Amino acid sequence: MPGNRLTDEQVASFARLAIEGIPREFPNKPSNVLTGPESVLEPRQIHPVFYGSFDWHSSVHGHWMLVRLAKTSPDAPVIEEVRELLHQQFKASDLAAEAAYFEKPSNKSFERMYGWAWVLRLATDLRTWDDADARGWAANLKPLEQQIVSLTKDYLPRLTYPIRTGVHPDTAFALGQTLDYARTVGDTDLEATVVGYCREKYLADLDYPLRYEPSGEDFFSAGWNEADLMRRVLPAEKFVEWLTDFLPRLPDEKSLAANALVPAVVSDVTDPKLVHLAGLNLSRAWAQNGVLAALPDGDPRRPLLKRSVAAQARAGLDYVFSGHYEGEHWLATFAVYLLTQVGAPH
Numbered sequence: 291m292p293g294n295r296l297t298d299e300q301v302a303s304f305a306r307l308a309i310e311g312i313p314r315e316f317p318n319k320p321s322n323v324l325t326g327p328e329s330v331l332e333p334r335q336i337h338p339v340f341y342g343s344f345d346w347h348s349s350v351h352g353h354w355m356l357v358r359l360a361k362t363s364p365d366a367p368v369i370e371e372v373r374e375l376l377h378q379q380f381k382a383s384d385l386a387a388e389a390a391y392f393e394k395p396s397n398k399s400f401e402r403m404y405g406w407a408w409v410l411r412l413a414t415d416l417r418t419w420d421d422a423d424a425r426g427w428a429a430n431l432k433p434l435e436q437q438i439v440s441l442t443k444d445y446l447p448r449l450t451y452p453i454r455t456g457v458h459p460d461t462a463f464a465l466g467q468t469l470d471y472a473r474t475v476g477d478t479d480l481e482a483t484v485v486g487y488c489r490e491k492y493l494a495d496l497d498y499p500l501r502y503e504p505s506g507e508d509f510f511s512a513g514w515n516e517a518d519l520m521r522r523v524l525p526a527e528k529f530v531e532w533l534t535d536f537l538p539r540l541p542d543e544k545s546l547a548a549n550a551l552v553p554a555v556v557s558d559v560t561d562p563k564l565v566h567l568a569g570l571n572l573s574r575a576w577a578q579n580g581v582l583a584a585l586p587d588g589d590p591r592r593p594l595l596k597r598s599v600a601a602q603a604r605a606g607l608d609y610v611f612s613g614h615y616e617g618e619h620w621l622a623t624f625a626v627y628l629l630t631q632v633g634a635p636h
Contacts, residue, residue: 291600292599302367307611307622312342312379320333322400325396338387343620348619351620389436404463407466408467414470439477442483446483457507462516488523492519498513507566508567514578565612569624570606572624575602576624578598580635606621
């Protein structure tokens, strides 16, 4: 469950999925814009670091997961192998090429903002890790990190309406990661941009319709992501008030749609879209856990959320090791994010 120390066996199991996936170039799902015949290249030629794990963002967060495991479980036997792989991957010249990719006009919206969010989460963990290797890797990542920060500062003022969806483009998830990063590195301008955007776009939200979630291939809850974001934005007392307006049915389990609290069932783990629902269980668990941690003792919503977090976590973890690449190339990241309580208030 969230907050429990991972065993060496768990660390090895999660790490193994990324160790095997990161160098695996095919199958691959590119999302780049082809501007001419010269754009038709193999994934490794386009992205010298983040070419494997089926797609760019999964590669980024697979690398993050390895960093997170090495940082939180440094003595696990598998970490020596993890460090060797990260040394191979985090070369300055290759990461500079990843940063340069975004300089072309046709690439400025590439992986916006889901992939961007994972780059900033990777940077956050590297920057806060007191380790000689990590300091070197963080320095090598800096050009890509700065590129993403610049793109974010340019994009948010133009995003008239936040994107509310259960898949990659969800704005609330990305802003939560971005805000954690900004506060960690002391980028007050980025922090002010994100906080200002959240107050303008989300503060007045009322009676969010959780009853319409989930859709058939969600791996996020747009509603729970928003709540997890706003507990980062608002002072504690204001957040409690905001949550009451945002989810007024939350204290009453009977009047709240069962789908909001009951784990999703995955009908086919070999279907790359349907298996998204396994990730939904994990992401709802971490978002609800973040909200739970932000509520004061005695809040009537706490028992219900606590039960839901446990149920969502158990259900999501059951799908991580399915033996099918459709889920195994990314689900371990969501599991580690949940179990190591990333971004949760303490």
